[in-house]
Amino acid sequence: MSESNQHRPNMLPYGQQWLDEGDIDSVIQVLKSDFLTQGPAIQAFEEKVANYVGAKYAVAFTNGTAALHGACFAAGIGLGDEVITTPLTFLASSNCVLYQGGTPVFCDIDMETYNIDANQIETKITPSTKAIIVVDFSGQPVEIDRILDIAREKNLILIEDAAHSLGADYDGRKIGTWADMTMFSFHPVKHVTTGEGGIIVTDNETFYKKLIQFRSHGMTRNPDEMTQNDGPWYYEMHALGYNYRMTDIQAALGVSQMDKLDDFVQRRREIVEIYNRELAEIPGLVLPYQHPKANSSWHLYVVRFLPEYFSYSRREIFETLRNRNIGVHVHYIPVYLQPYYQKLGYRKGLCPNAERYYETAITLPLFPKMTDTDVKDVVDAVKIFRKEI
Template identity: 60%
Template sequence: MYIPYGRQSIDDEDIQAVIETLRSDFLTTGPKVEEFEQCVADYVGAKYAVAISNGTAALHAACFAAGIGEGDEVITTPITFAASANCALYCGGTPVFADIDPITYNIDPKDIKRKITKRTKAIVAVHYTGQPCDMDAIHAIAKEHNLLVIEDAAHALGADYNGRKIGSMSDMTTFSFHPVKHITTAEGGMIMTNNKELYEKLMLFRTHGITRNSELLSKDEGPWYYEQIDLGYNYRITDVQCALGISQMRKLDAFVAKRREIAKRYDQAFAENPNIVIPYQMEGCNNSYHLYVIQVNNVDRRTVFEGLRAAGIGVNVHYIPVYTFPYYREHGYEQVKCEQAEDFYERIISIPMYPDLSLEEQDYVIEQVNKLTVANNN
């Protein structure tokens, strides 16, 4: 038996949607792309959506549309996948790391304020594990300092903050549709915005900087005419992927509900274990639980981790603080230190969390986690 930490949930309806698109006239740049964009925009309550090749491309596009360039600083969290910081580097900007709140594990607004300089241009707020950041505080800081807010919501499709879906509130919000996320398009991503100017920049960036929009062309030579008006990338997503995404969106609420049920059972199972800290939930927020991350205290994390792997449980660690990677240390980050993030990293383990996790499998995970955290108590 092997139980992964996360996996996709694909059914016959999803497979049929892909087959029908494969038999259609359009495999890419066709109607399914716009249909998928509208589906997600309607769900989260955003005006515009731009489907893109993956979540990293979504962050890159967002930084481009935000005008990040040489000399600009972008504040983000170190407890995230590297793309949340790399996206600033792609545009010539400089990532600046603010520490995490030790209770929520999300970026700490107080440390964001401490890290702001005259060069700060944007904040990339990562909704770690699917728990929304303190967006009221972050938006207030952004307004005070005239900063753009980009939400990295790769973990947070289906989450809500004070009654609003994540994806509807900031200058831009990015999603990922990797197989372990809430819905999948195999690979894929999306950027949400309510700003038409940003939307137009994102659309250009996705397709080589090329447009046929008559309002943007310098001249009109005929219906065939197009122009490259900026330097963009080929970050398109296919109709095949979007067909899968549309089918998956029909099940999103059920997927999220199942994740919350699994999280509740974990909470109850570990509540009396003195060596485990379970995730805290912010009042007014509904976590969509991309991950379920425990902290282990008074035990050797590596022993527990390897014991779970040996028991057939595919645990992982999310994440190693980004600035500790060799690339970052070699490029000016050797003195950076976020104490809360580093302490958190030393104690965390991600345990299985996905909609198809059975009760029997979850009970086995619970049994093994409790056994190993007690048995290895120092």
């Protein structure tokens, strides 16, 4: 391996937030106000996200996992219900089903998009199937039109985990209006951040009301929903909910960040264009595929090092890049390979494509604050493996 490539002076992370003075000022304004939580900034943020994607309703949560939990509650998922989902995702996409007593049913991925394989979904449907949770892996939307047709035909609820795809569109239509409920995440590595945070957007008023109730202990203060009314102070608990409320501090940051979303997405796409151009010449390096109907917002840029082309293992490549201060990562370990899921009876071999993908994948740094020099550092570091073919 060539040693001509100089190490960076510091670690370049795979993802990172970008905050400016406007973001900081928006948070300071809330800190000086009367409301740190349950105040007007929450509604402002919800309206901002709903208007951006074109949804009727939005409900903010403490994080994306809590939002998915809320979606499963609103969908009525419970003991004995099966939910079809992908194994190539973060734990939350299936854990949310377990929280409600349901059973995740893993469907293998398409080896081009790395999203759930729409061709296999129907083979997983049983009389116990209640919903489908799809994940827009890396920011590329799933074949949502095809999957929506399946859900409608089988009378299933469709939940879209769009933690990676805020700002993306499919067939010219923004992600956020296709599924019955769509979740966006606002962790610092996502497209915009609230520190921690998540949101569900929906056009369904029934789901909306259930989500509002669920995030606040299952309570209601709406007189029209109460069984009795003892006075202005009165509230009732109608379901077992949780305290999943976002703070106004987070929401104010989110409102400010949303104003920069399109610029952030555009910069991500510019970086991807450079990666695609500069890395295309390396045999055995599989670059991300773009579905013709999908316009990815590029949360992640994942490449695969096919072992037959390289003298080094994926782990050795990973560690070499890390040693050169290129903060690569791996997304994701197939969920059912986790020890907890193994205890539930899931076994290796369940989704061969996801396992084959996992053995070869490495995520390269990608975030809007990257400079052109940062991008060149990544390209140069990856290119050193070309000589080992």
